[in-house]
Amino acid sequence: MDEFRPLEEYGLIGNLETCALVGQDGAVDWCCLPYIDSPSVFADILDPDEGGRFSVTPSGEFEATQQYMERTNVLQTTFETESGTVTLTDFMPVIEERENEEPQRRGIYRQVACTEGTVELDVEFSPRFDFARAETTVESIEEGAFASGDDRRLFLSSPVDLDTDGDGATATFSLDAHESAWFTLGYMMHTPDDDENCEALLDRTVDYWREWAHSCDESECLFGGVGHDHVVRSELVLKLLYYRETGAMVAAPTTSLPEDPGGVRNWDYRYSWIRDGSVTVRALTGLGHVEEATGFVDRFLEHSREGDTAEVQPLYGVEGEIDLEEEHLDHFRGYLDSQPVRVGNEAADQVQLDVYGDLVLAYYQRFWSDGGEISDENWESLSGIADYVSEHWDDEGAGIWELRGEPRQLVHSKVMCWIALDRILDLADRTGRDGPLDEWRDAHEAIRSSVLEHGYDEEVGAFTQSYEGTEMDATGLLIALSGILPFDDERVVSTVETVQEQLANDDGLVYRYEDDDLEGDEARFVFCSFWLVNALVAIGRTDEAWTVFENILDYASPLGLIAEEIDAENDRQLGNFPQGFSHIGLVNSAMYLREGDYDWANVDPLGGPTLVQEGDQEDQQGFEGKELTQESER
Template identity: 55%
Template sequence: MSDYKPLSDYGIIGNLETCALVGRDGAIDWCCLPRLNSSSVFAALLDDEIGGRFAIYPTDEYEAEQQYMERTNVLQTTFHTESGTARVTDFMPLSPDNEGNQPKVRGIYRNVSCTEGDVDLAVEFDPRFDYARADSRVESISDGVVASGDARRLTLSSPLDLDCSDSAADGTLSLSEYDNEWFVLEYGTRAPTDDDSCEHLLDNTVEFWRDWAHTCPDGEDCPFADYGHDMVVRSDLTLKLLTYQGTGGITAAPTTSLPEVVGGVRNWDYRYNWIRDGAFTVRAFGNLGDTQEAVNYLDDFLELGQSVDPADLQPIYGLQHGSTYEEQELDHLEGYRNSAPVRIGNGAADQLQLGIYGELVLAINQLSWSDRSIAGDDWEAVREIVDYVCEVWERPDAGIWEMRSGPKQFVHSKAMCWVAVDRGIRMAENDGHDAPLDEWRDERSRIKETVLERGFDDDQNSFTQAFDDDQLDASLLLLPLSGFLPFDDPRIQGTIESVIDRLATDDGLVYRYEHDEMPGDEGTFVLCSFWLVDCLARMGRVDRAREIFETIEDHFSPLGLVSEEIDPETGDLLGNYPQAFSHIGFVNSALFLHEAETDTEIQPFGHRSV
């Protein structure tokens, strides 16, 4: 086996409870069981020596390629050797009649087949429970091996007798043309392992994904047709894959501690659901025609808004709300490509991030454009949030990027407070909801006046990261996108030009900000680059917007997956992978470009300024 692979060499499979990353070399290098936020069983992604993996690959030299079965999350890895060709098909079962329930069968299914000649495949099963902290033991049973550790038990059904050491098992499987065998890793409950049942589960899983995936409208031109259509479909499937079916929440990424720059310390656990992502997520699902997914996603946060005081809302939540957020460093793991520390948990849960209230109300307002009515307890939750924002908007906070250097008066946070009040007013006016409209209108004016006075630097002709500051921040691109000011306002145009001059590469890839107080560097931020595409498209600079869009698209993996950041020098993917926020940005930017180039309006995002 090789050392650390580029992130672009990984595909992802899952079952709406957890996910696994499968390398182009046939190795499952990351998987947490039974849920995405459980501790890992395979973590070679974070320590190639001790992390653990489940690998199937040719014993001879080979070339490999990966692809998904069309419009599914069923992954196929094909190995070409001098003697023949073999394929590994990986999936986690789902049923087409799932209807919002948890998976009926829990397991990782790996089908191996020989499509030409003869191939010998090495099989390495090396589970390391609890991030390789627990004692792991692997023992032979009649039809495979059983692994135990950390009060968990896995059973691997195998077509060959595997040789067991104390903590691992291995063997060699010889295949001739047309041979077809199954490895089934069971956890939690007993899963069917006979060939007919395995084939049936594969067919059901393919049907599930194809029934769910984006379908072009009947009798109409698909708005994504000329805007990376296949990768839009892949983004749609990836977002669904990152959805936890129990709550409708979407994890930011299925991984932890993949570095924002190789060798750096900006390594965070992203296996959480961020309120901050809400408006963009609802909009992406709406653009894809997945209204029910948007409703399910937002209902989880609406229920939170009804059950807790707005002051007690956290910026992030676990896939189960009782999750652990305390940050820990796992010093025994060396980190991806020696990028330590490896962290689990996320201390951002305790931060004050005022922007989340604007994002949440904006998402609710967008959802009200669909058939989902906002009334009763839902409206009471919105009203309490807007009232709370009117009380606290002047406080400093940690900002959208969750700064750990102390609170500031971030301009983006203040603008999102304005959005919370503005959209609350719009919903009350449009739908006749009871609200203190005069007070809200006065507070809306106060917020805007303060931002314009203290957040704009005349000398730079740009808004700044924080009040009375001279630093620039890509989140300022959201001011026109959220309707705080129109795109033709000179202050907005000056800000966009400043972002291009000071935060963007020649190719249009955008850094989040000029600097912060964390040590080390980071890559360009994929979502910020898409925000620049959106702004340029809305300003009428469509050719440049299209160029940047296609540049970002070129950095996606061969499977159509993308991480949080991109190294502008090497093109390497950086940060947790795949990243929901980045895929959301791709979908939304594709629609912005379509609207700009066809002079149509599809998405009710609300650019009107007050």
């Protein structure tokens, strides 16, 4: 029985429609086709016996390393064997429809090239459609193999003859130095099997990523010094989680990678959360990628205009689907034997009042990118949000952690409602827009008074998770960044210190909360650990913040990828992988740590400071913006 591969030994490739995980053994162990929230075709990461894989691997023993081609999402796995060395290059072309050109081919492109000696390689092609629930048929064709199942088709173009056994295909072949071979797996249509066409697509894909990702003189870059390369990799990961067709931002490309190995904390993150997308947008905007921000904000403001604002869900499918019914795949073992394996997510039906603050913060960033103008449609959406929040801020809910027990009066949710009104009122002042401003101001003050009276526990010395109890929650760190109190207020400082004492370890890795209503335990939550960095900066402990930041970076994979959680005791990553929240946190903490040029009156509690200063809204292009460049000693 095959063992499960550590998450740190996977790389991610994608095409802004879907993604694939490629292991250090050369196996595609996870891929959903044709879209990121479609049923899987390869799912060995969830079940090494039944999930399905597509591997190109040396026949004998080998040592492997992985790297990305510089400033791209093109992955290279190098195998060192006793007889020689080969490099496997994996990528998915980003679909760009160009005038007077045939549509580009969708697929996974794999080139294996021998650079030294002679290497024998094994190929295994064993797709399993519909999460391995559909009958799969694999047949030999002249160019390679044809697979079908669940009304879906795959075409594998192979340079070597494949042996098929009905539900899979295999081959063994050798390459000598300076020889190479292309395997192309197409879906929806055949992929080109001509080496020249494949090389051209590789070049075009490399160019696409390098033109999109930032380039800089690191000595003059805002993010120069510690963490620079991690920021660049995070930028590229976040782009892979962007579903270009609709502007959706996906939380992670995987489902049911466990927070607690062997336990039940296994969730499907292949959807677009308002919260996750909002902070992703603000990170990408800070990096100069305004197009992604525009698409996301427009999409969710449109949702808020459709019917009652209360109908805005915390999450949607990438095409805007609202029915994300949860089901269990009981036939899968689950990663590290963790069940249930879930697809769908019933959190879509929860009340999460904090998402209104997230959406307003995303628009607030967009407002500056738009030159300080608000369209009539967008003001209509913002007004609807302000009306709804004014009436419902004191409702109970599930909150940011999507707690599955009884709804509660959650402190963070109320703070985010306050932020929603705070930023909308600020926008009204700046633009002269009208509305029931007095009612919004009354609610704005009522929320603040309620949070300060009921959210802070004198005996605990901190803002707690809810009005009903004294349990600590990492969201207390965001009080320091919300603007509801000054940074140096003793209640803010005490909350940061209490979170450190009760929820953080010596490296600064933070648990989300003390307890919830589920069985088992979870590991340290990476996003919360970056919140600690930001909060420490806010209260003036920058040196300490740098130490925590560098400690977190030490847990990134060799490729710079980070999962949802870190099991510090066993030095491993857990949860869905790679996680957008984690990479957002990295980018935004890098911004906080270089806060010298920022306007801290516009702090964004989940993301970073608003990267526009009063009276200077020009040339704000992230890495290249002259106002964002400063010297750093680190």
